Amino acid sequence: MAKTRWGILSTAKIGTGKVIPGIQRAKGAEAVAIASRDLARAEAAAKELGIPKAYGSYEALLADPDIDAIYNPLPNHLHVPLTLQAVAAGKHVLCEKPIGLTAQDAAQLLVLPRDRLVMEAFMVRFHPQWLRAREAARSGELGEVRAIQAFFSYYNVDPANVRNQLDIGGGGILDIGCYPIVAGRFIFEAEPRRVVALVDRDPATGVDRLASAILDFGEGRRAEFTVSTQLTPLQRVDIVGTRKRFEITIPFNAPQAEAVTVYTDDGSRLGDASAVAQTIAPVDQYAEEVDAFSAAIRGEITLPYGPADAVQNMKIIDALFRSEKSGAWEAV
Incomplete structure (x- = not known):
């Protein structure tokens, strides 16, 4: 099975402490890159977590053609903007909760291309x-x-x-x-x-x-x-x-x-x-959660949780x- 290749936006604690280890435990996924606005911080996290690539900007990570999916654990006000940027770069996005600041903010995600998956990260x-x-x-x-x-x-x-x-x-x-x-x-x-x-x-x-x-x-x-x-x-x-x-x-x-x-x-x-x-x-x-989202990216399953579900929340x-x-x- 080809594994879905993940890039992580930021060195946020929820990512480094929870989600990246989850990606690394998942059967159908692998963490291939991490980005921070501080390159040294990204490099330190990549070394500690065994991630091959580190980037000093979010834009550089999004431009990497070898990344299939993005995990977005940025502060709440950046969830929608960076998710939109990631989708525009051709990536699928697992975005931390809450998906946005308001329903109007989150509604921007309702008009995304149908071949790009976006899901709010309610792992429960x-x-x-x-x-x-x-x-x-x-x-x-x-x-x-x-x-x-x-x-x-x-x-x-x-x-x-x-x-x-x-x-x-x-x-x-x-x-x-x-x-x-x-x-x-x-x-x-x-x-x-x-x-x-x-x-x-x-x-x-x-x-x-x-x-x-x-x-x-x-x-x-x-x-x-x-x-x-x-x-x-x-x-x-x-x-x-x-x-x-x-x-x-x-x-x-x-x-x-x-x-x-x-x-x-x-x-x-x-x-x-x-x-x-x-x-x-x-x-x-x-x-x-990562395995399910990765399988959906590969077309193996269909998930009931997308932007519309997130906007409803x-x-x-x-x-x-x-x-x-x-x-x-x-x-x-």
């Missing part, structure tokens, strides 16, 4: 624990699923960090709130009709540091979440049906190439005493920000 959709959760919801094992609850937080008050810079897309909803939104859409296999949000902003930076939201999927179904950039690190997801609940204990940052455990619980005993554990074999969700985020201002339910 490829992890077996999430596939198992959706199977449990689909099959009726949980009964009628009516509620999904999620919590995701970390602590970061560094004003120099891109996540705390409002003008380039910082804040918790864009950074991590997008994950519970995807979780609701993935499990319900539907779109929310309206949303409501309560948001607290950092008085110094202006970014949203604590946000809670309800997504109404209609027919008595809702997804609720709280995300924060200034609380003790925590994450969990509970998918609750009329017969059982399904718990993902490390839903978003599942350890790479390690086993994880999920639980089903019928509530017949107090606490977690009735919970039944299932071990998910070791897997790298980034490698799974941004429409939901836009509605949450409108709700923050209006204090009311907002239609998606």
